[in-house]
Amino acid sequence: MSKRTDLNDLIAGYLDDVLTADEAELLVRLLSTDPHTVEEFTRVAQADALLQDVLDSKRQESYAAVLRERMGTHFDVSWRQRLEPADEVPTPAKSSTKSIGRGDRRLRMILGLAASLLTITVGLWMYSQWNQVRPFPDPGSVADAEDPSAPVATLVRTKRMKWGQYDDIADGTRLRVGESIRFERGLAEISYETGTIAVLKGPADATFRPNRLLEIRRGTVTADVAEGDEGFRVDTPTATVVDLSTSFGVSISDEEETNVVVFDGGIDLHLGGRESADNEPMGHSKLNTAPRYMTAGDGVLIDPLGGISRLVAFNRASFPTSSTFDTAPARGNRLITAVQDSFSEGETTKCYQIVSAGLVDDAPAYVDRVYQWNGVTEAGIPKFLLLADYVMTFNDDKYVHRLEMDVTLAAPATLYVFLDDRVPQPEWLTSAFEDTGENIGLDEVHYPRRGKETPPLGAGKSIDSTFSIWKREIPQAMTVRLGSLEIRQAFDAADTAMYGVAAVPLDSNRDTLNP
């Protein structure tokens, strides 16, 4: 494991007793100098201590044994009555072997037992709560509205599949309500009878439920919902996504975080954890919560307790689609690894998409539009940009003044910015970047409905606006800050578009990164 430098990692390392000497020294130094670190440490360590105190079942069992024994002889559990017969009362096993005097021993036994009594009361209650068998309710046990024997979907194909400890399922297998698909690694393309396509990415654990509900306990699903199949649902332990005509992605990380992103159309997001779903099929009670409407380009992160925050950026490869089955995986390392911006939580729900080695003709340009990047002529986009890493920004950001966008590069690179020729050149661009003299085109397709309008494919076709390509050489891995477009109030912003961002490795590195 690489050296921990992040405060949360250091605190976790301390609590899990895995800090190296250097890391321990760093944590002590931070605690000695930074009050915020002390607060954060105390907050998390306090939760850890309380968990240990409450969840230490071995200790609770030993106290429980004492209580059971005494209760069996009508022993009064009041601590007051423990005072006199203390020497005769067995105390819970303690590990200390230190020698103490008779008076101290008596007091120790009194204290040990008296203290244990409070713990017994709380402990037994907690123990019973904790060990109560409360598995997730099995929706399959609820009377199904559909014929359970009827197939609802088909496993069309798999890619780089490792079933591992789980049962193999052959391509072409029809899948029924109540059946599950589990695998350790790879991709599975599932086609519903309704035409909806769901691509699962492992490690995955999903179950087909009645009424077009796909229950995900682990993994990633990208759903392209067929026209007429609106209402298709994906359920996770903390949220239910209800489709409103769209394509969207849902993933559950190892850290139990759920990411929900919308690629097209809109969804209703219902939040809720186990507390609200104990006696009903998963997702059912969550549907009684007020939905949060999400539209194309939105992304949220839901923590294990249902807390919600904006997902700022993700790599598009995290959500594979059917087309992923037909393309070779990009070789080499990712060049653009992160994007951050100056929006505060609550100001936007839009989410940047990083596309590794993805810049080609007809590549989607923005997360909130279906516009495409294209060469301005049939020759296509400039060769130096082919298969560049690029960022799908928000076209709505063109209106935002004082925007700061931080793009993190993992290696020396040439960073490109595509600037709409209809927009004044901002100072942050002209002062640090140079105009290559080359252009890239934007094909603007206005609000198409699925299946009714498709952007023309191919370079040089249907180009609505031209963007100048600016470049800046970045000699080392670093984060580069970009600014906002300086559109004047009187300027008709509706006829302009947000800038694009792309990066290719500097020549010396190009062979080792995305080809």
Add this chain to the structure above:
Amino acid sequence: MTDREQFLQLYLDAEREIRCFLRMLVRNQTDFEDACQAVALNLWKSFDSYDATRPFGRWARGVAINVVYQQRRSGMRDPILFPPEVASDILDAYELSLQSEPSGAERVEALRKCVDALPARSQKFLELRYGESLSLADIAKLVGSTVGASQRALSRIRACLARCVEQRMAIVRGLS
């Protein structure tokens, strides 16, 4: 009420918070149990010096710091990582977090509800780590993950729980 009865009543009321504070400093379980006993004995011995107009818990935890750092000198299995001044800062932050708290039981109740609301997989992590006291390596094997991923998961769960407990306690304070 005799001194002994008064002491026991105060001690029992404050015991959980004393133990939790000690756990933050003393990570070795055997050292921790020894420290708890030593603190209880020292509290009883110095009970005469306790000013009844001041909160017992705060006084007790102040005594606890002195006791564990004396114990550190006399030989612990695993030494406490932090110098006394850092422990003192942590105690201040800890006391602040307990300020205006209706009762220790409220915090336990808040924790229970927060854990109840966790997904099953998160609860499993907690059960293995705290209930069974398993190592990260053993947990990773049981859940079919890596040590690093298991530690990150635990870290995330702890942070979530801390946040959740704080929020619930804020609500309790508002209602009380």
